[in-house]
Amino acid sequence: MRYALRAEWTKLWTVPGTAWLLLGAVVGTAGLGALAAAACSPGECGADPTRTSLTGIHIGQSVVAILAVLAIGGEYATGMMRVTLAAIPRRPAVLAAKAAVLAAVVVPAAAVAVPASLLSGDTPSLSGGPVLRAALGSVLYLLLVALLALGVATVVRHPAAAIGCVLGLLYLFPIVAAAMADPDWQRRLEKVGPMSAGQSIQATTGLDGLPVGPWAGLGVLALWAAGALLAGALALQARDA
């Protein structure tokens, strides 16, 4: 496993783009968050200013998803995957190592991006319980989106198709829910959608009105990520590379 980790770490940092993507995730998250916070005057940033300054997570998650998709999809695209699997025949270990390496780069990037967007906004104080939960939760959210994307890409293999599937999966639930006139269906969709449920961790006010509580919502996303990784592991095990 140690060799697998080391191999993945080397691969991740020797492909061009990793550093740029991480930088993009940080700048995108903090930048869009600052824009959203600046677009509304102080005190009038919707019902939940913390959430408004965390709007940048939408850019952040897309960039993190690219990184995750390329971590495995890039290998399939070039045929490198066959070399990787020849070197480490225990296939689940390869996927686990990729997940671990991904977590090791996404979490620090998110830990920079999230506080940066909160500081630029109209947020009460980082030390407050709900704000701290939103901050910590947003970091975990980005990690879980990366793991979900890794799982999907392992199943789909083709990087461009995989990122399409990941973004489609994230956006499907909120957009269909918004078009629904029936409030029961809206809440049901928002409860099970990976993005809508996961982002409820960012709420600091009006928790009673949420379709799903903050930690429970993040749990829903975690289930999606676990499911995707499991499907990826099974597919990896069963198929020819």
Added chain:
Amino acid sequence: MNGFLLAVRAEWTKFRTVPGWVIATALAAVAMVGLGLGPSMQGSCGRHGPGSECAMPVGPGGEEVTDAFTFAHRPLTGDGSVTAHVASMTGQLSDDRALLTPWAKAGLIVKDGTRPGSSYAAVMLTGAHGVRMQYDYTHDRAGSPGTAPRWLRLTRSGDTVTGAESVDGAQWTDVGSARLPDLPSTVEIGLFATSPQYAEITSESIGTMSAATQRSLLTAAFDKVTPADGWTGTLVGEPTNRDRGGYQQDGDRHILTGTGDIGPAVAGATGLGTTVTQTLVGTFAALIGMVVVGTLMATGEYRRGLIRTTLAATPGRGRVLAAKAVVVAAVTFVTGVAAAAAVVTLGQRVLRSNGVYVHPASTTTELRVIAGTGALLAVAAVLALALGTLLRRGTTAVTAAVVTIVLPYMLVLTALPVDAGRWVLRVTPAAAFAVQQSAKQYDQVENLYIPVEGYFPLPPWAGFGVLAAYTAVALAAAAWLLRRRDA
């Protein structure tokens, strides 16, 4: 030209021989139709026996209207006028809050009988929009910004009706006049009061923005009415007005209580039912599919090195890009139009059979929505092709296209405050979703004209133009870079 046709043919051959692209295109159509016809909402129209159908009165122009108000009236044959002093207007919401809604109306009206949907002209005071002259449901003209107390006068002379206002009853100013050719010689003239549904945004936090709608009631007191007697009270229109409205005459004082509206019927928060726009929710899923195909048309060749063969066969590099754009746009347009046509025609039927009221759109509007949806997908696919050519990496290009087109739309629907959302739908490629708007926005009707209800800040083709402009710029940059770079 012949060379271009050969290039188009080559690109078409490439397209149809890559199974993944054909499957993705088919899936895009399936997703659009499935989401449009599948998880449908339920309504109560026609579900509770005869009388529960959601039929709306039809106005003189053939459009659906809302026509519910409290009417104190007397017949008028030939020419004549009515003058009254509106002493006070007070409003109340059904949750017992005292609030005069911005479009609560009280004033004078001349109408072809008391049947809902008949021709009329009225001069009125409103809750927050001053004095207005309105006629035949869709016409609206502003007078002075005054409020009650105020004098009003309505005069009929032939087929012309003129409204006037005055502060003191001596100095009169015309608000406007209307020609109503369909008005018979004997009409009903008198006082009216009504107050529309009141909608407010209750939450802008996580998830879908929610709006609360409730009934509002207006009580208007009139005095110094000429002619002084012969008045009858009628509660026109909807059952709610018949339950809650009222009319009392106490000597010179007339008290009218009413709820409803006189105006065009709108879809959305304060209206009934939905529009065909809502059935096209699957467009975004098709968009992601076609963006992937468009991107891969460009990046797929780089991945395999096929681009060198392509450029050797067709040395005019701009021509290669143009051929690719033509093929992907044509395929996407045809797919999008077919799927949108199925959704728009069948989707309405499914909704209606589920008891949901769907506002009928004119054939021109439906055709524009269908063709616009196809064009939106086609141009988005070309934008993705251009981004793919620029970036040469499939994953990054797909994400860039999705983030610039789908993400803004989704943020507007679910996360952004209303004003920020309107701004986003003006400046980002997501503005193109305006081609799907099917309901007309009437500024003189109380409603939430927001994107989630199917109302966009730009006119349909202007919104589409924003996407087209982004695409033109990206395509030009792609052509320039393709020529400049080694393949």
